[in-house]
Amino acid sequence: MYEELxxxxxxxxxxGLHPHNARQWxxxxxxxxxxxxxxxxxxxxxxxxxxxxxxYAETSPDVIEVQKDAFLIQIKHALRLKKPxxxxxxxxxxxxxxILKEKVPKDHRIHFHCYTGIWSLARKIIDYFPNMFIGITGxxxxxxxxxxxxxxxxxxxxxxxxxxxxxxMKPSNAQxxxxxxxxxxxxxxxxxxxxxxAELRKLELDDVLKQVRVNVRNMYxx
Numbered sequence: 001m002y003e004e005l006x007x008x009x010x011x012x013x014x015x016g017l018h019p020h021n022a023r024q025w026x027x028x029x030x031x032x033x034x035x036x037x038x039x040x041x042x043x044x045x046x047x048x049x050x051x052x053x054x055x056y057a058e059t060s061p062d063v064i065e066v067q068k069d070a071f072l073i074q075i076k077h078a079l080r081l082k083k084p085x086x087x088x089x090x091x092x093x094x095x096x097x098x099i100l101k102e103k104v105p106k107d108h109r110i111h112f113h114c115y116t117g118i119w120s121l122a123r124k125i126i127d128y129f130p131n132m133f134i135g136i137t138g139x140x141x142x143x144x145x146x147x148x149x150x151x152x153x154x155x156x157x158x159x160x161x162x163x164x165x166x167x168x169m170k171p172s173n174a175q176x177x178x179x180x181x182x183x184x185x186x187x188x189x190x191x192x193x194x195x196x197x198a199e200l201r202k203l204e205l206d207d208v209l210k211q212v213r214v215n216v217r218n219m220y221x222x
Contacts, residue, residue, distance in 0.1 A: 006041040012222055014044035014086055019051040022070040023063070030073065037081055043220040045078035046086025047113050050099075053090045068099070075103050084109035084219060093117035097125055104129075109219055111135055114165050119150045126159050133219050135161045138171035138185055141196045153200045157211045161219065162190045162197070171196070 005011055015036040017025060037045050050067050078085045087110060089096035100110065109131045115122060116139065126132050134155050139145045152160070164171075167184040171192040174185075194212065198205045216222065 002036060003039070006039060012041050012043045012220070013039070014046050015042060016046040016048040016074055016086065017070055018047060019049055019067040019071070019088060022067040025066070025070045025073070030077075033074070034077055034081070037077070037083055042083065043222055044084040044086050044109075044111065045074060045081070046111070047088040048074045048086070049088040050092035050096050051088060051090045052092040052095075068095075071096075071099060072103065075099070079104065079108070084111065086111045086113050088113055090114075090116065093121055093125075097121070097128075101128060107131055109133075111161060111219055113163065114139075115151060116145075116148055117151075118147050119154050122151050122155060126155065131218075133159055133161045133215055135163045136193060136197060137163055137165045138169040138174075138189065138193055140193060140200070141171040141173050143172075149200060152197050157201070157203075157208070158215060160197070160212060161215055162193050162212050164189050164193065 002013060002015075006013055013036075015033055017029060017033065033045075036042060049071055050064070052064065075085065085104070085108070087096055087100070089112070093115075104110065106129055108129070110129055111133050112122075112125065113135045114137050115134045122134055126134065134151060136148065136152050139148045140152050164185045164187055166186050166189070170185040171189050173196060174189045174192040194208050195205055198208045201208070
């Protein structure tokens with residue numbers, strides 16, 4: 001199905017096995033991912049990584065090891081195919097960082113998707129990897145998301161990406177948009193995320209949007 005979708009102008013893809021599904025890893029999935037990520041309009045491998053969130057891995061060391069195994073195999077293939085990588089790390093930011101430092105060249109292009117960790121760690125990550133980008137989602141629009149807001153204010157603007165993680169985390173400042181799906185985000189709502197980041201940084205919205213457009217090109221080549 002993805003081949004048909006990728007025939008459309010302005011449509012690109014990234015493929016990977018999410019850590020929630022790490023126990024499903026198999027030789028068949030591995031070959032399917034290699035084939036999908038070899039498509040000329042596949043711009044990255046991911047999201048992939050580690051998730052220690054409630055209900056997934058926090059009480060099971062065996063599950064954590066399964067996630068790490070799937071993560072390491074995917075990193076290997078992404079590097080072989082020379083694909084940028086998209087990282088998922090919830091409650092596992094430090095472990096993911098340590099794996100990346102060990103396995104990934106410092107100049108590789110990396111998108112740390114939906115970053116929810118603390119600023120001090122984000123600073124270490126972007127200092128170590130010069131082509132690392134930090135992804136900010138609709139969480140930044142919620143008053144309780146103090147860590148995400150601090151990262152959004154302090155991360156260099158040329159290292160920031162905006163993402164909705166649709167259909168999750170609908171921006172709170174877009175609650176009146178799309179009343180047919182009051183709890184669901186859509187890619188178009190990235191504009192509301194950008195507006196919040198501009199507010200937090202005391203910048204013009206256009207300045208944020210222009211720089212993020214450059215960042216997307218630098219990360220994904222599109």
